[in-house]
Amino acid sequence: ARVASDAAALLAFKAKADPSNRLAFFPAANDSSDDHCRWPGVGCSGDGRVVRLVLEAAGLHGAFASGTLDRLNQLRVLSLKANSLAGPIPDLSRLLNLKALFLGRNRFGGSFPASVLSLHRLRTLDLSNNHLSGPIPPALAALDRLYVIRLESNRFSGSIPPFNQSSLKNFNVSYNNFSGAVPVTATLSSFDASAFSGNPWLCGEVVRKECGSHFLFFHRGGGGGGGSSSSSNGSGNGSRIAPPPANTLRGKHEEILLPGSASPSQKMHKRAVVAIGFLAGSLLVIGIFGVSLVMQKRRRKMKQGEILSPVKHNNNNNNGGADASPEPNVESYNQEIESGNNELIAAAALAMSEEKVKKLAKSGCLVFCAGEAQVYSLEQLMKASAEMLGRGSVGTTYKAVLDERLIVTVKRLDAAKLGATGKEAFERHMDMVGRLRHPNLVPLRAYFQAKEERLLVYDYQPNGSLHSLIHGSRSTRPKPLHWTSCLKIAEDVAQGLAYVHQASRLVHGNIKSSNVLLGSEFEACLADNCLSFLVEPSESQDSSGYRAPETRKSNDQLTTRSDIYAFGVLLLELLTGKPPLQQPLLMATDLPAWVRSTREDGADDERLMMIIDIAAACVQLSPDSRPTTWQVLKMIQEVKEADTGDNDSDSASLS
Numbered sequence: 135a136r137v138a139s140d141a142a143a144l145l146a147f148k149a150k151a152d153p154s155n156r157l158a159f160f161p162a163a164n165d166s167s168d169d170h171c172r173w174p175g176v177g178c179s180g181d182g183r184v185v186r187l188v189l190e191a192a193g194l195h196g197a198f199a200s201g202t203l204d205r206l207n208q209l210r211v212l213s214l215k216a217n218s219l220a221g222p223i224p225d226l227s228r229l230l231n232l233k234a235l236f237l238g239r240n241r242f243g244g245s246f247p248a249s250v251l252s253l254h255r256l257r258t259l260d261l262s263n264n265h266l267s268g269p270i271p272p273a274l275a276a277l278d279r280l281y282v283i284r285l286e287s288n289r290f291s292g293s294i295p296p297f298n299q300s301s302l303k304n305f306n307v308s309y310n311n312f313s314g315a316v317p318v319t320a321t322l323s324s325f326d327a328s329a330f331s332g333n334p335w336l337c338g339e340v341v342r343k344e345c346g347s348h349f350l351f352f353h354r355g356g357g358g359g360g361g362s363s364s365s366s367n368g369s370g371n372g373s374r375i376a377p378p379p380a381n382t383l384r385g386k387h388e389e390i391l392l393p394g395s396a397s398p399s400q401k402m403h404k405r406a407v408v409a410i411g412f413l414a415g416s417l418l419v420i421g422i423f424g425v426s427l428v429m430q431k432r433r434r435k436m437k438q439g440e441i442l443s444p445v446k447h448n449n450n451n452n453n454g455g456a457d458a459s460p461e462p463n464v465e466s467y468n469q470e471i472e473s474g475n476n477e478l479i480a481a482a483a484l485a486m487s488e489e490k491v492k493k494l495a496k497s498g499c500l501v502f503c504a505g506e507a508q509v510y511s512l513e514q515l516m517k518a519s520a521e522m523l524g525r526g527s528v529g530t531t532y533k534a535v536l537d538e539r540l541i542v543t544v545k546r547l548d549a550a551k552l553g554a555t556g557k558e559a560f561e562r563h564m565d566m567v568g569r570l571r572h573p574n575l576v577p578l579r580a581y582f583q584a585k586e587e588r589l590l591v592y593d594y595q596p597n598g599s600l601h602s603l604i605h606g607s608r609s610t611r612p613k614p615l616h617w618t619s620c621l622k623i624a625e626d627v628a629q630g631l632a633y634v635h636q637a638s639r640l641v642h643g644n645i646k647s648s649n650v651l652l653g654s655e656f657e658a659c660l661a662d663n664c665l666s667f668l669v670e671p672s673e674s675q676d677s678s679g680y681r682a683p684e685t686r687k688s689n690d691q692l693t694t695r696s697d698i699y700a701f702g703v704l705l706l707e708l709l710t711g712k713p714p715l716q717q718p719l720l721m722a723t724d725l726p727a728w729v730r731s732t733r734e735d736g737a738d739d740e741r742l743m744m745i746i747d748i749a750a751a752c753v754q755l756s757p758d759s760r761p762t763t764w765q766v767l768k769m770i771q772e773v774k775e776a777d778t779g780d781n782d783s784d785s786a787s788l789s
């Protein structure tokens with residue numbers, strides 16, 4: 135009966151976690167059968183009990199429902215790494231034999247799973263690269279067999295518990311929002327500072343940063359007339375930015391407040407956020423329904439396996455530039471469907487003949503990045519229903535729907551636009567870029583190269599680009615962003631960029647608003663990461679407004695400091711709603727007045743002034759005068775801190 139119950143637990147898990155039916159789990163013919171031990175990823179003991187379940191990069195994109203795998207009380211190893219499972223992590227307290235739990239690289243949200251604290255045999259805990267938030271329970275420090283704790287790239291906050299297990303050898307809490315002094319224990323002191331990096335508010339001996347003296351980045355010339363000087367709380371050296379005056383917002387009804395950004399009039403905005411969320415949700419449902427209707431219609435027209443010739447996209451964006459962005463958002467689908475214009479959706483499978491696909495498959499293979507399993511083949515990818523999203527500086531970008539469920543973005547690089555990057559150099563570079571994994575970066579999942587063809591496969595980001603959000607698109611009107619939403623987006627982008635610069639020592643090279651995409655939770659994610667390496671200098675002029683003066687002639691001069699310049703221009707675009715080429719050339723001292731003149735809200739707010747200061751520092755003409763990415767991130771978080779200081783109840787919604 136226990137064996138049958140293990141099979142039922144696996145099937146119950148699959149029912150919720152695997153809506154696309156990727157797992158080959160089939161109900162057994164009779165109850166006593168141990169067929170489930172032969173299901174992929176399942177390992178059993180001699181008596182047919184499941185002891186191991188490893189479903190890594192298996193394309194699971196549903197939920198990890200409670201009352202499913204937690205029934206496998208003989209489980210030793212559970213790995214659901216590198217899927218897209220969302221929602222909270224369920225109660226696992228019945229898995230008393232569990233030794234290794236790998237849930238990294240998913241989309242789990244909610245708080246730290248407290249049930250883990252009762253798993254006394256646990257040696258490996260990997261919750262990295264999710265959207266988990268809130269504090270880490272101090273009782274985790276009492277699990278004395280832990281050998282690995284990986285919590286990096288989440289949104290955990292609060293203090294680091296005093297871990298001192300002598301067994302603990304692999305520890306990483308980087309890129310979270312932890313704060314305060316790191317406890318000086320023998321175990322924690324043995325880890326490199328990189329295990330704690332990306333938590334600007336951590337201090338103490340272990341991270342070699344003095345606690346107490348809160349460094350202020352905003353030094354305004356003495357006197358501070360016109361409301362532009364930083365105020366202090368009067369506590370001498372440990373000065374902090376004083377809470378801003380209340381009621382400084384105007385025109386809030388016309389502003390967008392993104393989920394996760396805070397506002398002084400939080401109650402009202404919370405309602406607005408719920409309404410936007412509801413609206414977005416409804417649109418999504420309608421959109422998916424609409425798209426599937428059109429897809430069905432299209433499939434009926436197609437003979438099986440046939441690859442259509444390309445249809446003309448009626449909104450090609452040949453310059454990849456600022457206007458007429460063909461955003462693939464739900465609203466535009468709805469409009470197209472309503473207007474009966476199915477052409478946009480009924481585009482061809484990556485515009486290639488079947489013969490060519492076959493030839494390509496023989497001459498190269500799809501390389502999956504970061505050690506992830508091959509979840510689809512080149513043929514499957516090329517046969518996917520595809521829609522062109524636009525043309526940029528390196529090629530054409532498509533949205534491809536595989537097996538009717540898995541949506542990816544495929545960038546088909548245009549040989550004519552690329553420099554003479556050799557096969558091996560391309561591979562080496564893409565391997566490096568493919569290893570980048572951070573919640574604020576669009577991950578490169580796979581790449582392909584054959585003689586005359588190079589393809590890059592990314593996750594599809596469902597909520598359009600920052601460019602469309604700020605300037606509007608074919609189907610949406612431009613709307614001013616509430617400045618706290620600007621702050622949230624700026625922080626997200628800076629987090630992603632800091633990771634690129636610090637973790638990989640790469641340069642992004644093409645920061646601009648159409649390369650900032652909004653993820654499923656409206657988090658901002660940098661796209662087209664580190665591709666400038668491949669482009670001839672003359673081919674990347676479309677983003678000239680973002681280019682630092684020293685890089686305008688050659689891509690050789692692209693550095694982390696030129697990324698910072700582009701970030702500063704992006705920040706000004708966020709704050710003013712003006713694309714770079716419409717931004718006047720102003721001295722740093724004139725910028726605040728100009729930015730304030732473009733805004734209706736918070737014109738006198740000290741925190742808005744601080745953000746303008748950051749932008750002004752980033753767009754300095756001399757690269758050496760610009761701050762480092764790390765400093766920029768710290769400055770943004772300092773503004774955020776000033777904000778949360780004013781609104782304790784808001785801090786939970788900031789991520």
Ligand SMILES: Nc1ncnc2c1ncn2[C@@H]1O[C@H](COP(=O)(O)OP(=O)(O)OP(=O)(O)O)[C@@H](O)[C@H]1O
Binds near residue numbers: 598
């Ligand atoms: N992963 C993705 N998910 C959703 N939309 C995407 C994705 N990648 C790109 N897009 C959108 O597709 C369109 C075309 O992108 P593409 O990168 O080809 O051009 P670009 O961003 O305008 O220019 P560049 O090549 O200089 O980055 C843009 O509107 C972009 O926002």
